[in-house]
Amino acid sequence: MKKLNLLLICFSVFFQISFAQNSDNNSIKILTQKKGVSLRGMAVPNANTIWASGSKGSIAISINGGTNFEWMQVQGYENRDFRSIHAWSEKEAIIVAVAAPAVILKTKDGGKSWYKVYENADTLMFLDAIHFKDTSNGLVVGDPIGNSIFLLSTNDKGENWKEVPSNYFKTPLEKGEAFFASSGSNIAQLSKEDFLVSGGMISRLWINGSAMDIPIIQGGKSTGANSMAISPNGNRIMIVGGDFMKDTSRIQNAVGLKLMVKPNSDQKWQSERKSLRVIDKTIGYPNGYRSGVEYITNYILIACGTTGVDISKNKGESWDLISTESFHVVRKQPNTKSVFLAGSGGRIGFYTIP
Numbered sequence: 001m002k003k004l005n006l007l008l009i010c011f012s013v014f015f016q017i018s019f020a021q022n023s024d025n026n027s028i029k030i031l032t033q034k035k036g037v038s039l040r041g042m043a044v045p046n047a048n049t050i051w052a053s054g055s056k057g058s059i060a061i062s063i064n065g066g067t068n069f070e071w072m073q074v075q076g077y078e079n080r081d082f083r084s085i086h087a088w089s090e091k092e093a094i095i096v097a098v099a100a101p102a103v104i105l106k107t108k109d110g111g112k113s114w115y116k117v118y119e120n121a122d123t124l125m126f127l128d129a130i131h132f133k134d135t136s137n138g139l140v141v142g143d144p145i146g147n148s149i150f151l152l153s154t155n156d157k158g159e160n161w162k163e164v165p166s167n168y169f170k171t172p173l174e175k176g177e178a179f180f181a182s183s184g185s186n187i188a189q190l191s192k193e194d195f196l197v198s199g200g201m202i203s204r205l206w207i208n209g210s211a212m213d214i215p216i217i218q219g220g221k222s223t224g225a226n227s228m229a230i231s232p233n234g235n236r237i238m239i240v241g242g243d244f245m246k247d248t249s250r251i252q253n254a255v256g257l258k259l260m261v262k263p264n265s266d267q268k269w270q271s272e273r274k275s276l277r278v279i280d281k282t283i284g285y286p287n288g289y290r291s292g293v294e295y296i297t298n299y300i301l302i303a304c305g306t307t308g309v310d311i312s313k314n315k316g317e318s319w320d321l322i323s324t325e326s327f328h329v330v331r332k333q334p335n336t337k338s339v340f341l342a343g344s345g346g347r348i349g350f351y352t353i354p
Contacts, residue, residue, distance in 0.1 A: 200221055
């Protein structure tokens, strides 16, 4: 009996240790945090370098894979909110400040100094997101000015920016249609296509200046698409959002699209009805409002928001909640199955797909 009890005790201890190790391995590890700072911009140009940007002119950078972070404030911009960032390396990055005067700043020395590459003092300016499709060519999208989408482009690595002519947009902007600066990821590009997702009273996918209706919740100022990601093979788009004023709702907060190529025709994006069909009001949707999404592989996705983090292992057909922690943005660590996440409280987290 004593031997049996001893075996049971040993087994129990082994099980608890094993469970704790597995739970720890499968949880989001907080790498750094800073009280009073909200992070919505994140860039991970290589496996060792992580940049994050946000309120109070705050920048965080790690050059050792997240083991240590250096925090800094951009001198002269301590009260600005840098909600979007792109980085080429541990030395070179570019940040976007949202409201008037809208500014874009660049560094070539790891954030020690920044110089201005764009400024617009229009009181209606609100820059939302930045994206580069290659080393030199990038876009910045802002909230509409008048009845036109505000879009900037660069072809020299962000040194100079010019406004994209309004005639680029073939579809009229609808009343109440705008863009959310929630994670710097409502814009994406392939070699021949520029994508935007709008939100608000009307929420649509814009492809090379033409708008496409998408079946995502809309009709209110806080509804619609917030973020998009393109699969590594370039054949799929996942769009997430919802209603950030009702952030626990799972109704129509995601849209999956796939590229349909037909002989002798232009490529077209079509909704994947299977993942959008509402059998009950939760199937095919993340567990609440989501402001950021990222492909890990062609099948695996991570989505984050104020009510938690979800994983999908079947192209978005179903989602499992892996954390109730709040994060605004998620970015993949290159050449791995891991991601970095950032959010309020200056928190930066790390998660590896089991």
